[in-house]
Amino acid sequence: MPLVPYVEDDGATGIVREVFDDIKSSRGLAEVPNFWRAIAHRPEYLRDEWQKLRHILETGTIDRKVKEMIAVAVSATNNCDYCLHSHTDALRALGGTDEEIVELMSVVDFFNGSNAVASGLKVDYTPPVRAEADDA
Amino acid sequence: MPLVPYVEDDGATGIVREVFDDIKSSRGLAEVPNFWRAIAHRPEYLRDEWQKLRHILETGTIDRKVKEMIAVAVSATNNCDYCLHSHTDALRALGGTDEEIVELMSVVDFFNGSNAVASGLKVDYTPPVRAEADDA
């Protein structure tokens, strides 16, 4: 159960209705996902957050599926249930398979683990020293 | 300054030498990066960690550059200095630009923020309800 009630379509007016309509039409949804209903108690914040997400996902050069992978990676690191469900579903809708999701998690595993060690031992970074090509 | 001394090439024998040689030859490096030198005080762990990383980065279907992006995303979430330097450098070596790095960070920003809200308000996930196609 959420800690605040979800704002329902019936109660949505002004900015909230505009954003709810845009969420539904731009994503082909019949219902506004709960995250947006929960934060709709602050209409301006709802609008800013939705605008930000649209721009982040819909502009730029990084592939949409890659952005969903990053969403899953960050959500696994932060252990966010809602977000893991939501973005794993999105990843599957874009063609993600069980094997790919576990491959993604193996990357998340390695870097969560090695981050703690690199920070924990206070390892200094020095730029890579490339081997010279062996000519002659 | 690191919390343990780095194992130097001179002191590397057995498993450590094998791994150090593999790191240098497989990556075209003249010097073993400090992370691997720091953990070389436990040779088996060094070997397992290096094997795991090679397999994670070199097998599967997710693009290598995408894996570096995920490394950066996780490292930003965990605030790991060494890893941020190391994987931003790797991303640039694979063609990453300033604009792309900031685009990546905008995704990291959004999900670190919304993870805290979705968890903080304990929002329930329900699968998306798609709008029916309007036919007739």
Add this chain to the structure above:
Amino acid sequence: MPLVPYVEDDGATGIVREVFDDIKSSRGLAEVPNFWRAIAHRPEYLRDEWQKLRHILETGTIDRKVKEMIAVAVSATNNCDYCLHSHTDALRALGGTDEEIVELMSVVDFFNGSNAVASGLKVDYTPPVRAEADDA
């Protein structure tokens, strides 16, 4: 289900009884909340933790309601279910509304997001340079 059983009132003697009595009387409760029952397997720790909380909440100049907001903000960042329930309830008991809770979450959102970016890009801090008042 908790990973250790809760210490019941019947089993409470010595330090544990004293702390349980103080929790109930100082907060007007008929039952000791589960957190305190869980840690009561180490009576001295129970007492130190309870003392620390009382002093933190009951002394100083920061308003009690603000302290509950900080508790919610930290608990959302750490994704602690128990604590989110407990301190949202406390916030509501002090007059917190749905709108205010979402306003609080919008602040938590922004800083969790921007923290990851500021750390992730390793942005240097330099003190603000104020514009001079334009006089003449």
Add this chain to the structure above:
Amino acid sequence: MPLVPYVEDDGATGIVREVFDDIKSSRGLAEVPNFWRAIAHRPEYLRDEWQKLRHILETGTIDRKVKEMIAVAVSATNNCDYCLHSHTDALRALGGTDEEIVELMSVVDFFNGSNAVASGLKVDYTPPVRAEADDA
């Protein structure tokens, strides 16, 4: 040193110039803080992020100083250097003293500690049971 160069005033055109001008005029600054310069490589993100921050800090019923305290609390939990400097400075500009900053940290301490224990022991939350008023 940051992982991307800061966008300078000279290089700012279009959206970036508008946002930079708004940052300076609304805050009375002669120079745009580095955080905004770093993310300006993605002009739309810069604009959305700045808009979101302005609305979060400038609207609603939670006091501005309280919002800065929450910023510090979240930044301490996430260990974000830039943000800790920036928002401690902001807190001092609003009258915050050494004593108040440490009082804030004592709250941050308690909840970071108890969050780990409540989650770590998987303590169940049950709503508080109030003692009945003793009448008769």
Add this chain to the structure above:
Amino acid sequence: MPLVPYVEDDGATGIVREVFDDIKSSRGLAEVPNFWRAIAHRPEYLRDEWQKLRHILETGTIDRKVKEMIAVAVSATNNCDYCLHSHTDALRALGGTDEEIVELMSVVDFFNGSNAVASGLKVDYTPPVRAEADDA
């Protein structure tokens, strides 16, 4: 419900079967725990992860029970349900009592709390200055 199906014994061939057999025989289990079944969609990762864990737990000089305590401490800090259950069970199998688990949590509490304060106030570390022995 997991986000990927568990690989069942029936479906296990090649590397997966070898690892599943090793997990069962080395731990005296009739069934492979769900964590390993979930990641078995990537057989090489499954094998590397299992090898790494065996070597970490079975070699070196740190006591096995201490390693389980560290597993619980890290899992409480990260709030990982599966891992808390799994390693608290392991700790109990090695003789851990309710009192000891709460004692462990009191250490986890203190350092999660004080970490946030030491980082939050940006306290400098200087090596301890020992008092001279008072002789004469």
Add this chain to the structure above:
Amino acid sequence: MPLVPYVEDDGATGIVREVFDDIKSSRGLAEVPNFWRAIAHRPEYLRDEWQKLRHILETGTIDRKVKEMIAVAVSATNNCDYCLHSHTDALRALGGTDEEIVELMSVVDFFNGSNAVASGLKVDYTPPVRAEADDA
């Protein structure tokens, strides 16, 4: 540079002086470590925090060295510079070697990594099913 000035011995009176004296005498130190000086702006919090630490480290059945290992494990997970220095020094003073510190980090690595995967895939925990002894 810390975000609040350190309270010096000269400025210490009342509770602060008592705690400073206890820190120095109980630990054989000539100078109070900076952490305690930083929080001394709130004398009661200083006293409660110091009491809590003394009781946590000095009572119970978990070995002192193990408690320092847990401190290091938590601090690596949270990436706390001050605490990593302080507790690695303490571990060395109790006989910790480079090999042991890296062994500890290998455990920290594994569980930070696997925590993210177990949470990220939302793996269900079921208690271990032991193989029956094969008798006949």
